[in-house]
Amino acid sequence: MIIIASPEGGPPRFHVSAEVAAAAEAVSAPAIVGVVVLAWQNEPWLATCVDSILASTGVRVELVVVDNGCRPEDLAAVPDHGRFRLLRPGRNLGFAGGCNLGVGALSTEFVALVNSDCVLCPDTLRQLVSEASRPDIGPVMASVRIADSPELINSAGNPVHIVGLSWAGGLYTRESRSSSFDVTAASGACVVVRRSVWTALGGFDAEYFAYVEDTELSLRSWQRGWAARCVPTAIALHHYEFSRNATKMYLLERNRLMMVATLWSTRALIVLGPLLLVVELLLAGHAVIGGWGRHKFRGWWWLWKHRAHLRARRREVQAQRTEPSTVWMALLTPDLDRQVVGSPALTWLANMMVRTYWQVARRFV
Structure with a gap:
């Protein structure tokens, strides 16, 4: 309520009630974003990240660090x-479970996930929150840059292949865009989601433990009508070290198959069945040659045991x-990046064959 008083011989005075003043302050107050950072084993950049x-x-930031x-x-x-706040679950919950725990400890309108080896520019979270506040938007990622070469991209959104493979989009290229754009999958290295979207999607499936969970969440967001986006001017510097080991490959492959098995429609699985089978045989052979064949088979066994x-x-x-x-599914690509295959000649051949297959098959999904 606004009361206007006109003292004798003086100009009118305006008195704003406490309720109106509080409402005006709420409109102008900065958004509150809850941030979750996971800490696991060696974390030399954790203090800088925080x-x-x-x-x-x-x-306004509410920060939770989960000690995994x-x-x-x-x-x-x-x-x-x-x-x-420091949360100690007493065991390693993985990226998926740790993020779920951290988000559950927050009550903010927006939630952010930030890798412990990322360093954010001061305006990054504000830009991400601004984009994520739109009703048609789901997860919004930062422009994840190589920390030692900030002009180079680490990820500007992750493409997803029709067989579920995914990789860092735009890796080692320069960013020239200044406006937000849609991505197939938002990287979990630095991402903001509205609380209502996170709750509707149920957060991560904790069974993923680590890897692919951010891709799976993004695709489920698209399935519900919320776009995944990247803000190229919101920068997160990532101390990126690419590595492959048997355990990582086990989780990547296991989780890729879990995502395809649960997200792809029945018709899509039937139409893509021959291609999925060929890819599995090729990957199994690659795993054996690469020395992680036992872990590839272990992934199949895990999926069978957890079929329920x-x-x-x-x-x-x-x-x-x-x-x-x-x-x-129009967001998915039939083309593999060279960083996935390795050989330029094999990449060209695989893409030509799969692209031809997909041109016909996509009409029936």
Whole structure:
């Protein structure tokens, strides 16, 4: 309520009630974003990461650090200034479970996931929150850059192949865009999601443990009509080290198959069945030659043992989907990047064959 008083001989005075003043302050107040950072084993950049998050401008930050089994000395390097909460689940919950735990400890309108080896520019979270506040938008990622060469992209959105393979989009190229753009999958290295979207999607499936969970969440967001986006001017510097080991390949392959088995429609699985079978045989051979064949077979065994979870998960995801397969699967690509295959000649041959197959098959999904 606004009361206008006109004292005798003087100009009118305007008195704003406490309710109106509070409402005006709420409109102008910066958004509150809850940030989750996971700490596991060696975390030499954790303190720098935390400092950069707390130095964010244009937003108010509530920070949660989840100790998934971090070295004590790396945790001790983070200043104990009372500006973040430390959660200790007592065991390694993986990226998926750790993020779910961290988000569950927050009650903010926006939630952000930031890798512990990322350093954010001051305005990054504000830009991501601004984009994520739109009602038709789901996960919004930063422009993830190579920390030692900030002009080079680490990920500007991750392409997803029709057989479920995914990779860092735009790796080692320069960013020339200044406006936000759609991506097939938003990288979980630095991403903001509205709380309502995160809740509707149910967060991550904890069974993924690590790898592919951000891709799976993005595709489910597209299936529900919320676009995944990248803001190229919101920069996260990533101390990126690409590595492959048997355990990582086990999780990548296992989780890729879990994603395809639960997200792809029945018609898509039938239409793509021959291609999926050929890819599995080729990957199994590659795994044996590369020395991680046992881990590839271990992934198949895990999927078989957890078939009840896959069936339940598939029923849930397919029931929640609001977009037809012809719409969201148009985001998938039949072309593999050279970084996936390695050989330029093999990449060209594989892409030519799969592209021809997909031109015909996509009409029936």
